[in-house]
Amino acid sequence: MENKKRLASRVGTPGICTVVLIDKSQRPIMNLHKVPLSATVWAIKSKVSERLKEVGRSLSAEVMLLHVESGGTSTEMTNDECLSTYNTLGVSRFTVIISRRTKVELEVVLSRPEKKCLCITKQKKEQEEFPVNIPLGYSTQQLRLYITETMNCDVQKKDFKLFYDEAMQDAFPEEGTMRSLGLADKTRLHALMPPGFDISKIQYPVLDAKKAGAAPTTEPETLTEAAPAAVAGSEKTQQEKDFDARAKGGSMPQQDAGDYARSLGFAPSNKEIASLPEKVDYKTFQDFLG
Secondary structure (H helix, E strand, O other): OHHHHHHHHHEOOOOEEEEEEEOOOOOEEEEEEEEEOOOEHHHHHHHHHHHHHHOOEEOOHHHEEEEEEEOOEEEEOOOOOEHHHOOOOOEOEEEEEEEEOOEEEEEEEEEOOOOOOOOOOOOOOOEEEEEEEEEOOOEHHHHHHHHHHHHOOOOOHHHOOOEOOOOOOOEOOOOOEOOOOOOOOOEEEEEEOOOOOOHHHOOOOOOOHHHHOOOOOOOOOOOOEEOOOOOOOOOOOHHHHHHHHHOEOOEEEHHHHHHHHHHOOOOOOHHHHHOOOOEEEHHHHHHHHO
16 A cells, blocks of 8 residues: 555656656756646657747757666667657656767668670669768768778778668768758768779778768767857747846846756756855856756
8 A cells, every 4th residue: 555655645646747857967857837748758859948938048950969868778769659658657757868869870872883784684783771970060071981891892981972762863062061051860971882882891981080081070079059049130939038027237146047947847856056146147047057
């Protein structure tokens, strides 16, 4: 009976719960209240990304990872699964670890050029595919170098072209980083199979940044990045307007700032609130939430 009482105390309103988001260091990030158990993981990621933007921080749903831990095992939450898949007991406060994806796995599909012939029977297209794990900070040039080295068949980076589609009409960009292109995990890229290609000879090298022509971008240590600065003279965000409405003379008392952060769904501890200055302006408030 006692065990049943304990379980009942953990179960809140049927069908909804509060998602408590923490980082890998167990630091509270924010709370999402009244989240339906039927909500997909992707919907939760999108909402978190939206809330972060409101306070001037940036973490897109595409590079966001959510994990749950149970019995010493960490499980990544899959985008198309519902929250109920992981919150199986329907507890009222469900803790989720949030982190940033630092690599993307791409499926490289190589097709052998079709030979022209008068054959009555259509020849089956020969294809080989292999995965490559690339840091999101790498440029498209570094990606091409990595793939050509992986193929191990003396192909020069400049001679290797990538495409989004199997018909090889939609060319992959020549510039940009994996992050800026917004590539999803398991994205398929297509290219012609070079002469001498043998999938059994594939080797996965360590990328030489100097040979690639640019050093890889260092991954940020923080979970989120600052959102692009607003253009001078542009309208204030709704978040800033709300802050100004609550503040007096452009700043608010320390405890009021803490209470306001909690009203936005964040979960700062009393110790963290006490670390704020006595008067908190909007920029300090943004940094506090970030």
